[in-house]
Amino acid sequence: MKLPNKLTASCRLSIQFALASFALGTLILGLYLITANNVFAVLGFGFLVIAVPFNSLILLSVFIQLLTGKLSIKEFFFSSYVLLLNVPIALFYFHIVTTYTRL
Amino acid sequence: MKKTIIITLGGIVFSTLFYTQDLGINAFIYSLFLIIALAISRHQILLKSTIILSALGMLASATAIAVHGSAWSIVGYFLSTLLFIGYVASHQTSIYLSWLNGIYNTVLGVFHSFFYQIEEPEITTPKKAVDVGQLVKVIFVPLVLVVVFTLLYSTANPVFSDFLTAIDLSFIDIFWVFTAALGALIMANIQSPQPIIEITDQDINYPNELAPKKLNDLQLLTVKNEKQIGFISIICLNILLVVVLITEVLFITNMSGSSKASVLSDAVHQGVYASIVSIILAIGVIAFIYRGDLNFIKNNEKLRMLTYSWIALNALLVISIFIKNYAYITDHGLTHKRIGVLVYLLLTIIGLVTTYLKVSYRLNFVYLIRRNMAIGYTVIAIYGLINWSAIITDHNINVQQVDRPYLESLLPQNALVLKDHGLYEEYTKQVYRSGSSRDRYYESKFLNRNWQEFNYIAYKIKQDQHEVAQ
Numbered sequence: 001m002k003l004p005n006k007l008t009a010s011c012r013l014s015i016q017f018a019l020a021s022f023a024l025g026t027l028i029l030g031l032y033l034i035t036a037n038n039v040f041a042v043l044g045f046g047f048l049v050i051a052v053p054f055n056s057l058i059l060l061s062v063f064i065q066l067l068t069g070k071l072s073i074k075e076f077f078f079s080s081y082v083l084l085l086n087v088p089i090a091l092f093y094f095h096i097v098t099t100y101t102r103l
Numbered sequence: 104m105k106k107t108i109i110i111t112l113g114g115i116v117f118s119t120l121f122y123t124q125d126l127g128i129n130a131f132i133y134s135l136f137l138i139i140a141l142a143i144s145r146h147q148i149l150l151k152s153t154i155i156l157s158a159l160g161m162l163a164s165a166t167a168i169a170v171h172g173s174a175w176s177i178v179g180y181f182l183s184t185l186l187f188i189g190y191v192a193s194h195q196t197s198i199y200l201s202w203l204n205g206i207y208n209t210v211l212g213v214f215h216s217f218f219y220q221i222e223e224p225e226i227t228t229p230k231k232a233v234d235v236g237q238l239v240k241v242i243f244v245p246l247v248l249v250v251v252f253t254l255l256y257s258t259a260n261p262v263f264s265d266f267l268t269a270i271d272l273s274f275i276d277i278f279w280v281f282t283a284a285l286g287a288l289i290m291a292n293i294q295s296p297q298p299i300i301e302i303t304d305q306d307i308n309y310p311n312e313l314a315p316k317k318l319n320d321l322q323l324l325t326v327k328n329e330k331q332i333g334f335i336s337i338i339c340l341n342i343l344l345v346v347v348l349i350t351e352v353l354f355i356t357n358m359s360g361s362s363k364a365s366v367l368s369d370a371v372h373q374g375v376y377a378s379i380v381s382i383i384l385a386i387g388v389i390a391f392i393y394r395g396d397l398n399f400i401k402n403n404e405k406l407r408m409l410t411y412s413w414i415a416l417n418a419l420l421v422i423s424i425f426i427k428n429y430a431y432i433t434d435h436g437l438t439h440k441r442i443g444v445l446v447y448l449l450l451t452i453i454g455l456v457t458t459y460l461k462v463s464y465r466l467n468f469v470y471l472i473r474r475n476m477a478i479g480y481t482v483i484a485i486y487g488l489i490n491w492s493a494i495i496t497d498h499n500i501n502v503q504q505v506d507r508p509y510l511e512s513l514l515p516q517n518a519l520v521l522k523d524h525g526l527y528e529e530y531t532k533q534v535y536r537s538g539s540s541r542d543r544y545y546e547s548k549f550l551n552r553n554w555q556e557f558n559y560i561a562y563k564i565k566q567d568q569h570e571v572a573q
Contacts, residue, residue: 067239074217085210 007075010065014058014079021051021086029093041097048090059083109140110291117286120555122279126172127556130180131165137184137293138162141191144295151194153201157187160484170559171490171516179487182480185209192296193303197469198477200306204298212292219300311470315399326396330406333392337409340385344416351423355430368431375424375444382417382451386458389414390468398465407462414459421448421455436504437495446486453478492516500524514544518560522567 007015028047032040062079065071071079116136120129138158141148148154160183167176188208189201196204208215257264318326389410397403428444457474460466496510496517510517511533521527531546550565552558 078214078217081214 008065008071010062010071011075011079014062015082017055017058018082018086021055022089025051025086025090025093029096032097044093044097051086055083055086105143106294109143109294110287112136113140113290113294114283114285114287117289118279118283121286122282124553124555126168126177127552127558128169129555130168131162132555134158134161134165134184137187140290140294141188141296145191148191148194151190153194154187154190157183157190157201161187164484164487167488167490169557171493172558172560173487173490173492173516175483175487175491177487179484183484186480188293188296189298193298193307195307196298196303197306197473198480199472200303204296204303207299208293208296209289210292212294212296213288215297309469311466311473313395313398313465313467316396318396322396323400326400329392329397330400330403333397334406334409336388337392337406337413340388341409341413341416344413344420348416348419348423351420355423355426375428375447378420378424379447379451382420382455385413385417386454386471389458389462390471393462393465394468398462410462411459414455414462418452418455421451424448436499436502436506438509439491439495442491442495446482450475450479450482490516493520496520497523500526511544515549515560518564522564527564 024047025044028040028044031037032044059080062071062076062083066073066076113136116133120133138148138161148158161180164176164180164183167173168180182202185202185205186198187205189196189203189205192204192208193201211218253267257267392410397406425445425448428441428448432441454475457471457478460474461468461471492513493516496513497520499505499510500520507530510521511530514521514530514533518527521530531544533543549558550561550568552561
C-alpha cells in the first residue's frame with residue numbers, strides 16, 4: 001500500500017495527525033494494560049481531551065479546503081475518514097479500560 | 104448498479120441484524136450474506152480451496168456463537184471473517200498476510216483505487232470549487248425557504264398546522280440509520296476486496312525451500328565455524344535436557360494420589376509455562392542455526408542427528424508436562440486454564456514436528472511461520488466450536504470435584520448441564536459469584552432475546568420453563 005505522491009499538504013497533515021493520535025493513544029493504552037498504573041488512565045483521558053479538539057479543527061480545515069477548491073473530493077473523503085476512524089478506536093479503547101478496571 | 108445494490112443492502116442487513124442486538128444467529132446470517140455478496144462480485148471464490156475453507160470456518164464459528172456463544176467462538180468468528188475477506192482479495196497468500204489484507208479491506212478497502220491511482224486523479228480547478236459552493240447553495244437555500252414558509256403557513260392556516268402536527272416521524276430511529284450507514288461503509292470496503300499489492304506479490308513469490316549458494320573460502324570458513332558452535336551448543340543443550348528429564352521422571356514417579364494441591368499447582372502453573380517457553384526458544388535456536396548455508400555443507404549429519412535428538416527430548420518434556428497436567432486434572436477437576444495448557448502442549452508438539460520437517464527438508468524460517476500460524480488458527484477455530492464450559496461442568500460434577508464459585512462463573516454456557524444435574528435454579532442465585540455487575544449472569548436478559556440474538560442454550564431453557572409452567 002502506498003500513498004499517491006501528489007497529495008496536498010493538508011491531506012498529508014491530517015493523515016499524519018490521525019496516525020500520530022492513534023499511535024500515541026495505543027501506546028498509552030498499552031502502558032496502562034502492562035503496568036496497571038492509574039497514571040496512564042488519567043494520561044489517556046487527558047490525551048483524549050487534547051486530541052479531540054485538535055482532530056476536529058483539522059477536520060474543519062479539511063472541509064474548508066474542499067469548499068475553497070484546494071482539496072479534491074477523494075482527498076477530502078480519505079482525510080476525513082482517517083481522522084474519524086479514531087472515534088470508534090477511542091471508544092473501543094475506552095471500553096477496554098472501563099472493563100479492565102471494572103469501573 | 105450491482106455494486107450500489109449490494110452496498111445498500113449491506114447497510115440494511117447490518118443494521119437489522121446488529122443494531123442494539125447481542126451476538127446470536129445474526130452472525131451466521133451476516134456471514135451467509137457476506138459469502139453471497141462476495142460470490143456475486145467475485146465468481147471465482149467458489150472454486151478456491153483456501154476461500155472455501157475460511158468461509159466454512161466463518162460459518163462454523165458463527166454457528167458456535169448461536170449455539171453457546173463462548174468468547175473463543177467470537178474470537179474464531181472474527182479471525183475467520185478477516186481471513187475469508189483476505190483470501191478473497193488474494194487466495195494464494197500466507198495466512199498472516201491474508202489477515203492483514205482482510206483488515207486492510209475492512210478499514211480502507213474503499214480507498215484502494217485512491218492508493219494505487221487506478222482511476223485517473225481528479226485535477227482540482229477553481230471551477231470545481233464553484234461547483235461545490237453551488238451545490239451547497241442549491242441544497243441550503245431552498246431548504247431554508249421551505250422551512251420559513253412552512254412556519255408562516257402553519258401559523259396562518261390552522262388546518263395546515265393540524266396536518267403538520269399529525270405527521271409522526273417517531274418511527275425513524277436515527278441511530279438505526281447511523282448503524283446502517285456504518286454497515287454500508289463496511290460493505291463498500293469489502294464488496295470487492297483487493298490485496299496490498301507490494302507485500303502480497305512478495306509473499307506469493309517467496310518459496311518455502313532454502314536455495315543452496317556457491318560459497319567462497321571465507322564464507323565456507325564462517326559456516327564451518329557456525330557448525331562447530333552449533334554442534335557444541337546442541338550437545339550441551341541435549342545433556343542439560345537429559346538431566347532435566349531425569350528430574351522430571353523423579354518428580355512424576357514420586358507423585359502420589361495424595362499429592363498436595365499446592366505442589367502440583369506450582370509444578371503445573373510455573374513449571375508448565377517455563378517449559379513451554381523453553382521449547383519455543385529451542386525451536387527458535389534450531390531455526391537460527393539452520394537459517395541458511397549450514398543446511399547444505401557436507402558432513403553435517405552428526406549435527407542433524409543431534410538436532411533431531413534435541414527435538415525428541417523436547418517432545419519428551421512436553422509429555423512430562425502433559426502427565427503433570429493430567430494428574431492435576433484427575434485430582435482437582437477441569438478448568439479452562441488446564442484445558443488451555445493441553446492446547447499449548449498440542450501446539451508445542453506441532454511446532455516441534457514442523458521444526459523437524461524444516462531441518463529435514465531444508466526449509467526456511469518463513470515456512471515455520473506459515474505452517475505454525477495456519478495450524479494455530481485452525482486449533483483456535485476448532486477450540487471455539489466446543490462448549491468447554493459445559494464439558495468442564497459435566498466432568499467436575501460427575502467426578503464430584505465441584506467448585507461452586509467457579510461453576511457459577513461459567514454461566515450461561517453451562518446452564519443446560521446444570522439443569523440436567525438439577526443445579527440450575529440453585530446456581531443462578533450466584534451467591535458465590537464475585538466481581539462487578541457486568542460479570543454476573545442475568546437470567547431474564549439472557550432468556551428474553553430477539554430473533555437476531557437467538558441462542559440455543561437460552562432457547563432450550565426457556566422451552567423447559569414453559570413446559571414446567573404448563
